[in-house]
Amino acid sequence: MFTLKIDQDIELQLFQIHDSQKLYRLVDENRTYLRDWLPWVDGMTSSFQYHGIIPMWLKQFAENNGFNAGIVYKGELAGSLGLHQIDWHNRQTSIGYYLGQKFQGHGIMTRAVHGVLNYIFYDLGLNRVEIRCGENNIKSRAIPERLGFKTEGLIRDGEQLYGRYHNLVIYGMLSRDWLH
16 A cells, blocks of 8 residues: 655555544544635535545546545644646646644645655656645645745636635646756
8 A cells, every 4th residue: 555654753645444534533623724725624524425535536546646645643644635636648746735733833744745746756757746725825825835836826716615716826846846
């Protein structure tokens, strides 16, 4: 099974069915916090919903088309990081992530994304990675900015969150800018 060791404290692990309860608990305990930026939070009402989602994530990984993994910090599920579909023709993908509120401020997400970028560029040989963040989501935007992504644009009303639209900032990283 795929795991990606980031450092002594952080590891990415593909979600398995037996992770359903832990994953649901993470979302449920952070519902108010996550709801500000994630449109699917209200729809998650039971750990059993993950019994249909996790097999799709595993199939995605098996088909070499990205993954969705748990961010395990000091043995505890802290968040999730996913490589969305991989466009192999254009050798590009995008990253999405979230972290439980109590795990904020420890550099976990910056280190996790850094490790995934090494995997994307060195192991997968991709050329481009994109991250989209809510324009007002300062914490999420800090990750690509800290890692040297270029701001490539703004998608006005790019996402609907609970009946209101918000803008998305697009960040991009090219392999030639990362492999230095």
